Amino acid sequence: IERTLSIIKPDATKRNLTGKINAKFEDAGLRIVAQKRIHLTPAQAGVFYEVHKERPFYGELCEFMASEPVVVQVLEGEGAIAKNREVMGATNPADAAPGTIRAEFAESVGENSVHGSDAPETAAVEIAYFFSGLELV
Ligand code: ATP
Ligand code: MG
DSSP states (O other): OEEEEEEEOHHHHHTTOHHHHHHHHHHTTOEEEEEEEEOOOHHHHHHHTGGGTTSTTHHHHHHHHTSSOEEEEEEEETTHHHHHHHHHOOSSGGGSOTTSHHHHHOOSSSSOSEEEOOSHHHHHHHHHHHOOGGGOO
16 A cells, blocks of 8 residues: 655645645545644745756745745545545646646645645655654554
8 A cells, every 4th residue: 555745835834725625535445544733934835846956946946935824734545645646636737637736725736735745755755754663653
């Protein structure tokens, strides 16, 4: 059974959308097996998004992720990585399929409400960045 890292981003926590977003994950058969609310520093966000450090939006992305608390969580299920990304919808809400989280809630391509790991290797690294072994049962 697969696990993936999910982040409910500042634009969504600020608008009290955590419950509505998590209802979509649970309705899709994903189980929330770990969860916490944290406030990242820009430097911590920068490490998390290191793969994007050459992209023009990197600085803006790190500031945004540190602007308000986020909810970091681990979702578990059959094919959880792909299923999470399906429920999230396309990065740009203008391209996101109807009914997806980003279609319903995202404000822009940057402030797009959720993050989801994109492969098994990144899921393992991202989960370990936020959760210790003792927090994962
Ligand atoms: P995530 O990695 O957050 O799950 P993703 O895989 O759909 O999203 P990426 O291409 O990995 O998208 O980009 C990472 C994040 O960077 C996006 O979710 C978004 O918040 C931000 N981002 C991506 N493209 C842009 C852009 N053109 N302008 C501003 N921010 C952007
Ligand atoms: Mg990504």
